[in-house]
Amino acid sequence: METQGTVLIVARASPQWSTTEEVLSEEYGYRVLVVRSAEEATSALSDAHIDLVLAEHGPSGDGLTFLVNLRVSHPDVVRVLALEAKTELSQQAISPAAIYQFVRKPLDAKQIGLVVERGLESRELSRRHRMLSREFKIRGDSLGVQQRNGASLHAESQRFEKLVYVSEKLSELCDLARKAARTELPILIQGETGTGKELLARAIHYNSPRKTSPLMVQNCGGMSDELLHSELFGHKRGAFTGAISDRLGLFRAGDGGTVFLDEISEVSPSFQVSLLRFLQEGEVKPLGSDKTQTCNVRIIAASNRPLRTLVAAGKYRQDLYFRLKGFELEVPPLRDRPVDIPALAEFLLPNTPTRWGAKF
Numbered sequence: 001m002e003t004q005g006t007v008l009i010v011a012r013a014s015p016q017w018s019t020t021e022e023v024l025s026e027e028y029g030y031r032v033l034v035v036r037s038a039e040e041a042t043s044a045l046s047d048a049h050i051d052l053v054l055a056e057h058g059p060s061g062d063g064l065t066f067l068v069n070l071r072v073s074h075p076d077v078v079r080v081l082a083l084e085a086k087t088e089l090s091q092q093a094i095s096p097a098a099i100y101q102f103v104r105k106p107l108d109a110k111q112i113g114l115v116v117e118r119g120l121e122s123r124e125l126s127r128r129h130r131m132l133s134r135e136f137k138i139r140g141d142s143l144g145v146q147q148r149n150g151a152s153l154h155a156e157s158q159r160f161e162k163l164v165y166v167s168e169k170l171s172e173l174c175d176l177a178r179k180a181a182r183t184e185l186p187i188l189i190q191g192e193t194g195t196g197k198e199l200l201a202r203a204i205h206y207n208s209p210r211k212t213s214p215l216m217v218q219n220c221g222g223m224s225d226e227l228l229h230s231e232l233f234g235h236k237r238g239a240f241t242g243a244i245s246d247r248l249g250l251f252r253a254g255d256g257g258t259v260f261l262d263e264i265s266e267v268s269p270s271f272q273v274s275l276l277r278f279l280q281e282g283e284v285k286p287l288g289s290d291k292t293q294t295c296n297v298r299i300i301a302a303s304n305r306p307l308r309t310l311v312a313a314g315k316y317r318q319d320l321y322f323r324l325k326g327f328e329l330e331v332p333p334l335r336d337r338p339v340d341i342p343a344l345a346e347f348l349l350p351n352t353p354t355r356w357g358a359k360f
């Protein structure tokens with residue numbers, strides 16, 4: 001189901017917020033992400049496409065400062081502040097955050113639903129207004145280009161979180177990725193450097209049932225087996241020189257969530273065995289420990305070298321390759337989907353009129 005938009009709630013746990021979360025997602029059809037701190041909110045904002053932030057302000061949270069910063073870092077995100085019943089803030093204090101509305105506790109979930117709806121509507125209107133004004137301006141000085149290409153410079157772009165595209169190729173890929181996200185299977189993403197593999201991995205996590213659990217990222221390139229083992233599986237104090245304390249390891253730290261293993265082609269043959277065992281058994285054994293522990297993480301791996309070719313050349317274990325590719329997603333390079341270039345340019349340089357229309 002396409003959702004109406006994504007709302008990020010930044011607040012401590014409480015029954016009022018749980019009800020609000022439920023009403024927003026079930027009655028209004030929004031996707032709702034919930035985080036407890038400004039740090040978690042910042043990482044959610046960098047990975048997922050967020051339309052509106054609802055931040056709590058009061059004895060327990062400094063929502064106002066967060067929204068002031070958000071106005072600068074993500075000006076397009078609609079900002080709503082939730083205040084304690086008795087908190088008084090002056091107009092001067094509030095105005096730097098340029099909030100759309102504030103709501104007061106005790107929270108009224110239905111009222112918040114309406115505020116969210118109106119807030120998103122008003123943002124959509126101003127977005128269209130900006131687009132139209134820009135198009136009029138461009139028409140004035142580049143009529144030729146416009147006439148050859150019809151009314152707009154390029155088709156309206158689509159989004160999968162932070163991925164922007166218009167091409168059929170990426171649209172099929174993102175549809176498959178959305179399906180894959182809902183499963184528990186490992187996902188292997190392949191494609192040249194810079195094609196957006198990591199962006200895709202993050203988008204998948206935020207569209208999976210694991211979205212409220214952590215996403216851990218590990219680059220496997222250029223690391224010794226020992227170091228990689230301790231990063232992923234953890235170690236006991238004294239397991240090797242320099243191991244001055246116990247380390248949990250990403251697999252257990254990310255329990256319940258997703259672990260993104262980048263440059264998976266780069267791991268040594270013996271580490272491939274460890275990974276395979278982990279994928280088969282779901283068990284980790286920290287270095288220097290004789291106890292195994294189970295943990296439940298979803299693996300997304302990426303490689304800029306096609307594993308199939310490495311397997312054929314005898315440089316990669318076929319059984320590991322088969323395990324990793326529960327879903328195999330291939331991100332095509334930009335040169336094979338030039339229609340995405342104007343959409344990307346528009347996204348990266350939103351205030352610069354693009355003149356690509358004639359070429360593509």
Ligand SMILES: Nc1ncnc2c1ncn2[C@@H]1O[C@H](COP(=O)(O)OP(=O)(O)O)[C@@H](O)[C@H]1O
Binds near residue numbers: 162165193197198
């Ligand atoms: N379709 C896209 N839409 C928006 N940004 C993109 C897209 N593809 C790549 N990028 C940007 O290009 C850079 C490289 O993307 P990344 O996901 O790190 O690629 P990879 O992991 O394949 O090397 C990032 O800054 C990313 O935001």
Ligand SMILES: [Mg+2]
Binds near residue numbers: 198
């Ligand atoms: Mg990368």
